[in-house]
Amino acid sequence: SYELTQAPSVSVSPGQTASITCSGDKLGSKYVCWYQQKPGQSPVLVIYQDTKRPSGIPERFSGSNSKNTATLTISGTQAMDEADYYCQAWDSSTVVFGGGTKLTVL
Amino acid sequence: QVQLQESGPGLVKPSETLSLTCTVSGGSISGYFWSWIRQPPGKGLEWIGHIYYSGSTDYNSSLKSRLTISLATSTNQFSLTLRSVTAADTAVYYCARTSRAGNTGYSSDYWGQGTLVTVSS
Numbered sequence: 001s002y003e004l005t006q007a008p009s010v011s012v013s014p015g016q017t018a019s020i021t022c023s024g025d026k027l028g029s030k031y032v033c034w035y036q037q038k039p040g041q042s043p044v045l046v047i048y049q050d051t052k053r054p055s056g057i058p059e060r061f062s063g064s065n066s067k068n069t070a071t072l073t074i075s076g077t078q079a080m081d082e083a084d085y086y087c088q089a090w091d092s093s094t095v096v097f098g099g100g101t102k103l104t105v106l
Numbered sequence: 107q108v109q110l111q112e113s114g115p116g117l118v119k120p121s122e123t124l125s126l127t128c129t130v131s132g133g134s135i136s137g138y139f140w141s142w143i144r145q146p147p148g149k150g151l152e153w154i155g156h157i158y159y160s161g162s163t164d165y166n167s168s169l170k171s172r173l174t175i176s177l178a179t180s181t182n183q184f185s186l187t188l189r190s191v192t193a194a195d196t197a198v199y200y201c202a203r204t205s206r207a208g209n210t211g212y213s214s215d216y217w218g219q220g221t222l223v224t225v226s227s
Contacts, residue, residue: 001167030210031207031208031210031211031212031213033211033212033213033214035151035214037151042200042217042218042219042220043143043151043200043214043217044217045213045214045215048205048207048211048213048215049207049211049213054215084150086150086151088151088153088212088213089210090209090210090211090212091210093164094153094164094166094167095141095153095156095164095212096153097150097151097152097153098150099150100150100151
């Protein structure tokens with residue numbers, strides 16, 4: 001079965017750029033989306049179709065996807081961005097989630 | 107504004123059937139996939155399956171033998187039935203609206219608040 005791999009945790013200082021990666025075989029040939037989940041809340045879609053931002057998502061969130069790695073980039077990271085982030089893709093009639101990355105802003 | 111709300115029992119006994127319903131308001135069922143995703147306590151997201159508004163379904167292969175997702179367009183609801191549950195099925199269950207772009211661009215833009223289902227005797 002298809003697997004998406006994320007680092008368990010990433011730390012960033014306020015105002016700096018955070019990069020969260022998601023790797024999978026030939027991932028660049030698939031669309032990837034990203035969700036943000038804060039404690040006790042439902043996931044929120046922050047990037048879809050690799051690079052698109054839903055309405056209401058700040059411009060500091062951006063995405064890319066090439067070869068075997070998709071990346072969620074948060075520019076000028078703010079304390080409110082501290083959350084778990086999950087990548088998601090579709091393979092063989094199945095939605096697959098990455099294991100999630102806990103972003104700490106400190 | 108589209109809203110989704112899960113409903114159903116919070117406690118299910120082992121070997122019995124878990125049944126949840128998601129009610130969609132503020133929008134139409136048509137044109138979208140309707141998904142179930144779960145999250146065991148302290149763990150990551152797991153896709154359960156989805157149903158297209160036409161009635162076609164895709165299921166997580168690890169759950170397929172125990173799983174049914176159905177749709178009631180007249181009441182703007184869709185449902186999850188998971189049979190023969192064990193403690194491993196204890197999780198927060200979310201329903202979500204899902205769109206597709208091309209062949210692989212599935213993404214869920216509206217989610218319910220989630221409901222905790224505990225499997226225990």
